[in-house]
Amino acid sequence: MSVKKVVLAYSGGLDTSAIVPWLKDNYQCEVIAFVANVGQGDEELAGVEQKAINSGASSCYVVDLRQELVNEVIYPTLKTGAVYEGQYLLGTSMARPVIARAQVKLALELGADALCHGCTGKGNDQVRFESCFAALAPQLKVIAPWREWQFNSRQSLLDYLAEKNVPTTASATKIYSRDANLWHISHEGGELEDPWCEPSNQVWMWTKSPEQAPDHPAYVELAFERGQLTHVNGKQLDGVAAIELLNELGSEHGVGRIDIVENRLVGMKSRGCYETPGGTILLAGLKGLEALVYDRSSLKYREEIGLEFAQLVYDGRWFTPLKDALLAAATSLAEQLTGEVVIKLYKGNVTVAKRRSVNTLYSEAFATFEGDEVYDQKDAAGFIRLYSLASRIRALHQQKD
Incomplete structure (x- = not known):
């Protein structure tokens, strides 16, 4: 398929800077750079057009995509409780569908016949981007230079x-290889390629180490309505401003660092550090509220949704009917999640102080250890007898045999 015009997901880094002339050399096409502002910071965006x-x-x-990222992906995902492999809050993964959708939109508006990304053939992002492209504009050709060109090193x-x-x-x-957005920053490469090597101080860029964090705790009050954050410390904030503030507070107290070896979608394990x-503060607040309002069956179901949703987001299956179904279920449950939670931040720890x-x-x-007039403890005997009835019958059979 010949290519006349391609829209490239461009960052201004080494890889995408090389991709522009490579596309022109190898496809003899016009190259249009598309830069997604997902909150990576002014430093990364400065001069990127030139x-x-x-x-x-x-x-x-x-294109400024920060509000879309928060309102259409981050906040809905939080309602599901999605955490990949018990630790990863899906920072890179959640940004990809928003970026891919905006890239496709621009390509269609400009009459482009191809899309291009700078993802390597080893990573998850190639799958995420191309799965989104397939769902949104299957007629557009996708060019992945790292799977075609002869280059194999930075030099x-x-x-x-x-x-x-x-x-x-x-x-x-x-x-290091880093990826930053409003939600997180990731770090890979360098000494992190050896799982036996502890991350050095130069790995971390946002958060203080717990050792350097203040010796006194900070308290943050979060207000939620139907599972969505509305106020921080009594002040109403939009999603972008709220996350920026919580990033600042959490970083000061060493909150939000993880160092994991994860299973990539493509089969290999990789080691990364995430901030x-x-x-981390938001998720702790929601979980604190869930413990107060969800009954046991509802909480168990929400946890099952979270496991499935984390896998779905990580694997790049955002534009699928399954995403819509899982999100609908989580959103329905979250109708109950209205309330306030006070979070205590202290030397890397996040704990619920009040809710x-x-x-x-x-x-x-009902729960008091003092005297009460609402609970008859004798009722527990009949409950236990029925609850353990199967075990009782099984034991009676064994005794008879």
Whole structure:
């Protein structure tokens, strides 16, 4: 299939800077750079349009997707309680469907006939992006240079850019591969490739170490309505501002660091360090509220939804009927999640200090160890006898045999 115009997911880093001239060399096509602002920070976005033009792109579009990321992906996912392999809050994974959808939208508006990404052939992101492309615009060709070109190292890419007279601030001594957005920042490479090696201080970029965090705790009050955050410390904030504030508070107290070896979708294991300070606080708040208002069966079902949803998001299956079904169930349950939670932050720890809800199922009158007039303890005998009836019958049969 010949390509006349391609929209490239562009970051301004080494890989995508090299992809622009490579596309022009190998496909003889017009290259349009698409930059997604998902909250990675002003430093990464500074001058990115000019970088794209200097690399050979005919134009560059920077699209602010932060509100979409929060309101359409992060907040809904939080209601499911999704956590991948018990620790990962899906920071990179959650941004991909928003980015891919905006890239497809731009390509269709501009009459492009191809999409391009800079994901490697070893990672999860190639699957995530291309699964979204397939669901949204299957007629567009997808170009994945890392699965086609001859380059295999940072130095070979730098040499190519020098040959093409494309300026770059990248160097061959870069240690880590990082991905940042409003929700988190990830770190891979360097000493992290050895699971026996503890991360050095230069790995972490957002959060203080617990050892350097303040010696006094901080308290954060979160208010939720139907499972969605509305206020932080009594102040009404939109999603982007709330997460930015919680990131700041959590980072100061060493909250949100994890160091994991995870199972990639493509089959290999990888080791990464993630910082998700605001997300860690938010999830703790929601779980604290869930404990107050969900009955045992509802909580168990929400946990099952969370496991399935985490896998779905990680695997890039956002634009699927299963996502809609799981999210509908979680959203229905979350109708009860209205209330306030006070979170205590102290040297990397996040604990629920206080919680209350108009929908609480907790009753001090029933739970008290003091005298009460609402619970007849004799009723427990009949309950236990019926609850253990199968075990009783089985034991009687065994005794008879």
